[in-house]
Amino acid sequence: MTTARGFFVRSEPLRLTQFSKKATNFEILRNLEICVLGEGVMTDQPTAAVIGLGSMGWGAAVSLLRAGIATHGVDLRAEVLEKFRAEGGSSFDRASDAVADVDVVFIFVVNGQQAEDVLFGSGGAVASARKGTVFVICVTMEPSRAIDLAERLEAAGMLALDAPVSGGSAKAQAGEMTIMASGRAEAFDKAGSCLDAIASKVYRLGDAAGKGSQVKMINQLLAGVHIAAAAEALTLGAKIGLDLGMLHEVIQECAGNSWMFGNRGAHIVAGDYTPHSAVDIFVKDLGIVTGEAADHPVPLSQTALALFKEASAAGMGREDDAAVAKLLATKGGIKLPGMT
Amino acid sequence: MTTARGFFVRSEPLRLTQFSKKATNFEILRNLEICVLGEGVMTDQPTAAVIGLGSMGWGAAVSLLRAGIATHGVDLRAEVLEKFRAEGGSSFDRASDAVADVDVVFIFVVNGQQAEDVLFGSGGAVASARKGTVFVICVTMEPSRAIDLAERLEAAGMLALDAPVSGGSAKAQAGEMTIMASGRAEAFDKAGSCLDAIASKVYRLGDAAGKGSQVKMINQLLAGVHIAAAAEALTLGAKIGLDLGMLHEVIQECAGNSWMFGNRGAHIVAGDYTPHSAVDIFVKDLGIVTGEAADHPVPLSQTALALFKEASAAGMGREDDAAVAKLLATKGGIKLPGMT
CATH class of the missing domain: 3.40.50.720 (NAD(P)-binding Rossmann-like Domain)
Incomplete structure (x- = not known):
């Protein structure tokens, strides 16, 4: 039994449930009656x-x-x-x-x-x-x-x-x-x-069971490839002399954008590799992709996985996954923000 | 000299310019005076x-x-x-x-x-x-x-x-x-x-000159890799038995999303390869990327370029660029929507 403050509604079968503040849940109000407003004791939380x-x-x-x-x-x-x-x-x-x-x-x-x-x-x-x-x-x-x-x-x-x-x-x-x-x-x-x-x-x-993990695996395929692509794009941009902040801003308005380019690209522009996720997470997750794909072709996943593995082997396994950009920069003979 | 209907503003130096309906241009009103409302003859359009x-x-x-x-x-x-x-x-x-x-x-x-x-x-x-x-x-x-x-x-x-x-x-x-x-x-x-x-x-x-084309080249690097990644992800999803429409919907709410996954992924789910862009556009654009990168590492661009080239060689050069998914499906021994 727990005590909580909030809106409560009485539903069928009769019982008290804390009413979520989330807008999506307001729909259930249609068939319910608000019976308590304020603090109450809930028996089935x-x-x-x-x-x-x-x-x-x-x-x-x-x-x-x-x-x-x-x-x-x-x-x-x-x-x-x-x-x-x-x-x-x-x-x-x-x-x-x-x-x-x-x-x-x-x-x-x-x-x-x-x-x-x-x-x-x-x-x-x-x-x-x-x-x-x-x-x-x-x-x-x-x-x-x-x-x-x-x-x-x-x-x-x-x-x-x-x-x-x-x-x-x-x-x-x-x-x-x-x-x-x-x-x-x-x-x-x-x-x-x-x-x-x-x-x-x-x-x-x-x-x-399994469908959730299958969809997540496909999400990780895309996430991993997109992180590596963001690293490749920004590193090449730096190589040819573009201002990285400007490049990052413009691309986000263009068809080349991805969620990862926006999110991890900001880490690369700032030179901040504090781990939110980590290189080794994608060594694991892209390893799952290539393993489960077996003989089905996943060439981009394999290419991205090779980069994450190489970054991990170079000592960056526990840095932010965007650190794969530092690997590419080193190979290309340039320095990104945050590289000494 | 042209005739056009709309709002006109008088600017310094004094001249008539058609006033755009676009919100971004309302800012210029600050230093201008509205002098004509309705149809007018403009001398410097x-x-x-x-x-x-x-x-x-x-x-x-x-x-x-x-x-x-x-x-x-x-x-x-x-x-x-x-x-x-x-x-x-x-x-x-x-x-x-x-x-x-x-x-x-x-x-x-x-x-x-x-x-x-x-x-x-x-x-x-x-x-x-x-x-x-x-x-x-x-x-x-x-x-x-x-x-x-x-x-x-x-x-x-x-x-x-x-x-x-x-x-x-x-x-x-x-x-x-x-x-x-x-x-x-x-x-x-x-x-x-x-x-x-x-x-x-x-x-x-x-x-x-050159900065515009440089930024566009980086955009095309990302766009091309993301199209190929969308194709790889959806093809693997089909291989492991996921419903493609559901997969496409869910991923768009997740960190694996990209502009291209949303846009071109819809073509793959529908099996509609009517060309909006085309496979051969990315043979060209990723060719520019790998050419201009010279010895700088762009492994994902190279992997994606190889797929677009292979799709073009297989006769899909003038189909929508998402047709690279059909190449991967054929290699993986499966059929996507629209494949006979």
Whole structure:
């Protein structure tokens, strides 16, 4: 049971649900009656856990708290747990301790192997979760592995959503991620208010696990190629003597623009490679693309992957993924902003 | 002298200029006095010629007419000239006949060699143009060639703008192209009302010819790589069984989006390869990129260029540039919409 301040509506079957501030949810008002305005006690607000408080998981966890959902955060780093307590959350360093009394568990670890460990490994979540807990797996991984994890969760009596996210750390912090999810309707229903708390768009891509991860894989193909293309374009621009700030501004008004050119291009223009994402993330994600593509041709993904691998081997694996521009600049014999 | 209906303003030095309906131009009102409202005779409205009435040139020419600027259209195709007359323009099949009494000449031919021919070849424009005519060269070409043409135009007593455009045929038709231009201030001033008639954004990239073409070249690098990436992403999506319409919709809300993924991706989803641009345009434009880059690394451009060349060699050179997806599908042993 949690206490939260806000608008409440009475729905059928009769129960109190916190009314989201998000405009998209105003539609449900049509069939509802506003019965309480102000602070109240809610009997069915779910409780949530977020395993992995990196940039995306942190954003999800604080967005859940902001929506009035009691949230347990799990991370290995004591300073992150301390910071999460300061935000009003409950902090745990073991997944098994955090999930015993929660309804929805978000997994925001780095890769498929870590997801398997926090779910089924020693101290993992599944052994101590209640039957029927919804596990929302927001990790970018091989679609085949996502299907396997969902099957094992359901065999253990749990519900599962294959639910990778997109949007970057700023949108995560604002509760405005995009979620690409697939899984059973019951899982969507039970996790609904939590998904709404962290995302501005929730795409329901069908009943079957795997569809979410497949769409995310295609997104990462494009994202990785576009980052490398932005790096190639701005580095060539610098080589031929163009002002990078002007070039970056003009292209954003032209047909050559991409979300990544706008976002990561700004990092290159500023010479700021503070990691929001990281080179090694795209070594992983484009590796998933080329692996799952098997003999299907993905020449641009392969070319971009080779660049990210080379940048990682040159020591830039934990820098911002836009650091691939520094690799190209070095090869071209020029210096970009921020290169010494 | 032309007649046009609209708002007129009196500027310093005293003269009548048609007042554009475009919001961006309202700023000039600050220092001006509205003196006529309604129909009037204007003594200094420029006259224009557009050489090359392909999709972009056609859009420019009808946008000039719509702005009340008397416009001469030049093309080799009789049916296009007839259609232009029906729009209220004057039609010519030789550049030399079209430019004798105009102030601003737009060049919208396909490549640098054609631009050279219509300017300086037999029946070319420069020999019959008045001194001081502004030549606005909107052709994507090697920056080195753009510089050469501008120098030869100035040596012949003309003014020149190196002014490639972006935006596609729909924006051209609406008078909302983006222009990336460099050249002398006098040329910008004389061509100003014509540029405003065809573009929603006119970037002034400095005094020197070449800067416009350099920025355009970088735009084409990104555009070409992004088209090929969209083709690769959607083809892999089809291979793994995703619904292409859903995939196209979801990605547009995610960080993997690009202007080209939205635009050309729609062609792939619909299986419609009616040429708006064409495969051979990117064989040319990415060829310019790799040529001008010389020994500077542009691996993604090279990979994309190889795909466009292969699609062209397979007979798709004059199809929409998105047809590179059909090449990848064939290699991957699948069929996309529109493939038989």
